[in-house]
Amino acid sequence: AQTIHQWPVAEIKAVxxxxxxxCTIKGKSSPNLYWYWQATGGTLQQLxxxxxxxxxxxxxxxxxxxxxxxDDQFILSTEKLLLxxxxxxxxxxxxxxxxxxxxxxxxxxxx
Amino acid sequence: GDQVEQSPSALxxxxxxxxxxxxxxxxxxRAVQWFQQNSRGSLINLFYLASGTKENGRLKxxxxxKESYSTLHIRDAQLEDSGTYFCAAEAKDNNxxxxxxxxxxxxxxx
Numbered sequence: 001a002q003t004i005h006q007w008p009v010a011e012i013k014a015v016x017x018x019x020x021x022x023c024t025i026k027g028k029s030s031p032n033l034y035w036y037w038q039a040t041g042g043t044l045q046q047l048x049x050x051x052x053x054x055x056x057x058x059x060x061x062x063x064x065x066x067x068x069x070x071d072d073q074f075i076l077s078t079e080k081l082l083l084x085x086x087x088x089x090x091x092x093x094x095x096x097x098x099x100x101x102x103x104x105x106x107x108x109x110x111x
Numbered sequence: 112g113d114q115v116e117q118s119p120s121a122l123x124x125x126x127x128x129x130x131x132x133x134x135x136x137x138x139x140x141r142a143v144q145w146f147q148q149n150s151r152g153s154l155i156n157l158f159y160l161a162s163g164t165k166e167n168g169r170l171k172x173x174x175x176x177k178e179s180y181s182t183l184h185i186r187d188a189q190l191e192d193s194g195t196y197f198c199a200a201e202a203k204d205n206n207x208x209x210x211x212x213x214x215x216x217x218x219x220x221x
Contacts, residue, residue, distance in 0.1 A: 038152075043197065044211045059208045088152055098161075099144065100199075100209070102154035 002027035004103040006091050012109045013081050021076040021106050023091030031093040033074040034100065035066055038088040050074060086110045114138050115200050117212025124219050129169075129186035132215045134198035136179040143174045143181040143200045144209065150194065157183070157196075188219045 048066035160174035199209035
C-alpha cells in the first residue's frame with residue numbers, strides 16, 4: 001500500500017526566515033506529485049506539480065519554489081517567508097493524472 | 112471569474128437525514144473529484160469521476176460534463192460525516208491543475 005508523509009507537522013516561523021517542507025511517497029514508483037496551499041478557512045490552490053524526478057512545473061506564483069530530488073520526494077521551500085505564506089500545505093500524489101491522494105499536511109504560521 | 116461554484120457553503124443535518132451538495136462549472140470540465148476534509152485538515156478522497164455516477168456506502172456522486180455540474184449526495188448522515196467537503200474539477204484546456212470549490216461545511220447533529 002502507498003503511504004504519504006509530510007514533515008514537519010507544524011511550524012512557526014519568522015517573516016524573512018527560510019522554509020523547507022518535505023513530502024515522501026512510499027510504495028509507488030514514478031508518481032505524479034503536487035503541492036497545494038490552503039489559507040485558513042479557505043479553499044485549496046495547487047502550487048506545483050511534478051511528473052518526474054528533477055522536473056517541476058509552477059502553477060501559481062507565491063514566492064515559493066519546489067524541487068523533486070528523488071522519485072519519492074517533493075520539497076517546497078523559500079528563502080524568505082512572507083506573512084501571506086501562513087496556511088496549510090498539502091502534498092498529494094496520483095498514479096497518473098487522475099485521482100489524487102493527499103498527505104496529512106503541514107500547518108505554517110508566519111509571524 | 113471562478114470556474115467552480117460550490118453550494119451550499121454550510122449545511123446542518125440531523126443524524127439519519129440526507130442532503131445534496133452541488134458544484135456548478137463555468138467551463139467544460141473533464142473530471143471531478145470530491146473530498147472530505149476532517150477536523151485535522153486531512154483530505155479524504157471520496158470519488159473521482161470522468162462521467163456518470165458512482166456510489167460508495169451512504170455517498171453517491173454524479174458528474175454531468177455536458178450540463179456542467181456535479182453533485183454529492185449523503186444519506187443517513189452520521190456524526191463522523193461532519194467536516195468540510197470540497198469538489199475539485201479539472202478543466203479540459205489546462206494542465207490538469209484542479210480548481211477547488213469554496214467548500215461546504217457540514218455539521219451533523221444528534
